[in-house]
Amino acid sequence: MDAESRIRAAIEEHWRASERGDIESEHAIYAADAMLDYPQSxxxxxxxETIAAQRGGHPADRQRYG
Incomplete structure (x- = not known):
């Protein structure tokens, strides 16, 4: 499998995990030292773990668009 296919597969699994509420699998896509920036705020x-905790504080319906 080429690099682009591996990336696409990881993103697809991220969205499937998100849709089923599997937070551990959803956030496995991120490196342990990942950073999430919100420039507007x-x-x-x-x-x-911090990213997962931050996103867990937003009780929104999760669905993929596009």
């Missing part, structure tokens, strides 16, 4: 979240 100047917020920055560091690390996979």
């Amino acid at each position: 100047d917020e920055r979240f560091r690390g996979r």
